[in-house]
Amino acid sequence: MSGETASIGLFKGLEPDVAAELLRQAQRRTVRADEVLFAAGQPARTVHVLAAGAAKLVQATPKGARVIVKYVRPGEVFGSPALLDRFYPVDAVAVTDSVELRWPSELVRTFIDRHPRVALNVIQDLEERLREMEGRLRDLSNEPVEQRLARAILKLVETFGQEAPEGIEIPFAVSRQDLADLIGSTLPTVSRTLRTWETQRQIRRLRLRLVIADVEAVARVLYEDGAPETKPRRSHRRTARR
């Protein structure tokens, strides 16, 4: 259990006994893949930390499109809008069997009063997320699908990647649609791009469970770019009818 707390950012810099107390007050909840941890629009009454497993934060637009805002890894805080008594802005869904810790928001606030370090830890997580979002915004504005896809996969690899016989494996289901929602593209385009990587480059293989054989080859996509001279790209759009 202490091993578990070691990696939780929220506890960083706390006296061991203080961390233990905070942990004691947590509600522990075990969930299975695809279970919903909280839903967008609900009043946010608890602050969450993922103790084990993985989860995704998803925003569904009114018109049916989905955006995966983030994959949450163990140790990360999520649902922090609760601190301000807001509503959850996204759905949180477990992607593997997972364990989460929850604290009622008032409890966290009073805890912060006694141990402001906890607030700083929350700030750190938020800053990190903000940086990540800034990066994604930048990529979405300037990079073509192929590079965005490479980046997304590399990020998954370094966050969740596990050694496997055939390469690095992402230890939970990631569909083509998920990847598309992650990079602002579409399922067919993602499918085609992955197939290209499979055949042309010595990169490898796929099947609802992602396995990346040659991580460096994927990383190379970001630099090579096919052409000697590179330059920013911009987006196109189109309109459509249902």
Added chain:
Amino acid sequence: MSGETASIGLFKGLEPDVAAELLRQAQRRTVRADEVLFAAGQPARTVHVLAAGAAKLVQATPKGARVIVKYVRPGEVFGSPALLDRFYPVDAVAVTDSVELRWPSELVRTFIDRHPRVALNVIQDLEERLREMEGRLRDLSNEPVEQRLARAILKLVETFGQEAPEGIEIPFAVSRQDLADLIGSTLPTVSRTLRTWETQRQIRRLRLRLVIADVEAVARVLYEDGAPETKPRRSHRRTARR
């Protein structure tokens, strides 16, 4: 001066004398339009609050593209990475003559220890920004240029808009390029879109200083959309050589 502090989120919920103390310890700095408040890559040693004026946070990509991450309005915290002794991830540039307050990061941290409410106020600002970024990510993934532009302008209007004889005015220079960098598009496309609005719709007029005659007409762009049936859009890209 007390009037000035009233609108500063960082001071919210503090005893008046505590807020006064914090304010007293601030370094006050007056800058003129286009002056750089801090630059990306610099070690972040001070936390900033905009007291008056307006500023933009800009990220320049290695390849020359720019992204405007945010327009900062009076009362908002920026440069908060300083709390964690990081590097500023963006350039902060004044867009009008402005006044900023600065605190060395250690000072803020010790202040937080005594008055954790300050940390909560920072968290609130960060949460808000995160929500905003999530929204932009969603739009960039699913909406065509025209709607993104409408949204960006509406946001500017409600954040900075001032009554003017010919409509609502944005009280600082916003170039076509700025708008493009804000919505992930290009100068020519923004120019064309605005011209269309000027002629076809009864929306009005432009000139390095943005003046929106009919705000509601712009808002209508988000709904009408031209076609009766709507549906998510997706992006296109292209490659290019310098």
Added chain:
DNA sequence: CGCCGAGTTGATCAGGCTCAACAAATGTGG
């Protein structure tokens, strides 16, 4: 008055979205 930055406008064209039909893999019930 010529230069310079900002904006306009036209022509071109391709990235990647949309539509759609099919294949593969998984699940379900009988």
Added chain:
DNA sequence: CCACATTTGTTGAGCCTGATCAACTCGGCG
């Protein structure tokens, strides 16, 4: 254990949005 339904992924064809390139206009300004 097989037939069918469902979910997920593949692949082809067409075509639209918006990026790119480029020439030109307009206001300021030194």
